[in-house]
Amino acid sequence: MNKKNNTEFEDKILILFDGVCSLCNVLIKILDRIPNDNNIIICAMESTTGMQILKDYNLKLDPDTVVVIEKNKYYTKSKAIKKIVNKFTGFSKSLAIINIFPDFIINIFYDLIAKNRYRFFKRYKSCPLNKKTNKLNLKILN
Template sequence: MSAVPATILFDGVCNLCNGFVQFVIRHDARGQFRFAPLQSEAARALLDAHGQPLTPALTDPDSVVLLDQGRIYTHSAAVLRIAAGLSGGWRWLALGRVLPAFLRDALYRWVARNRYRWFGRQETCLLPTPELQARFLA
């Protein structure tokens, strides 16, 4: 097990993505995940450190990104891996890995393409409360 906490990079101006982060926080009983908006310098530095520079595709992100134990997970693989680390019955969602990745990712991309229209968009990235500040990277 890596000493570095798993880090979730998310679209900081997407209401769906911010809701997902809040959901993870509520169900991450062990506090194992930390967070950074993809638009932040912290995300850029983490991706560079993992050999994945912030590309134009990630500048207008269509995926949540999970950095865990030196590996990068995107799209449905990231969401399912995050679900596996949650408390309660949510970890059962990880069983979705039995579905072929092309099907899971097609559904993921369809939601990602429509997320601003369905859920809206913020002008600025999520600002964590003082209690959660330690779990967010600057």
């Protein structure tokens, strides 16, 4: 995915996540079950494609934050979470209530979880979600 040539993804969001984090992978699997009108694409940030996308946006690899790219702009932490939730449809759309909370409050909780996730959840050697073995409905970039 090139920053300048991503018309295929214009109406979608791309989520770059820590592919070796078991908590992140569980959350992706939950996300896969939430109706979203196929508006969400995922990519492990440490994958070859993920690293290229980070480079295209002049971002450094930071597994402690999720990155969402929408319409050639990137968002991290609370802003990224809000972008994801806003793509939900059906009953799950009610989760958009998160938008009423200020970013700094959400970021406090986000940072606390991000910094401690490996302490409470295991870490994979490589991302278990890939095109060949996944059974997800979400589109995956490897």
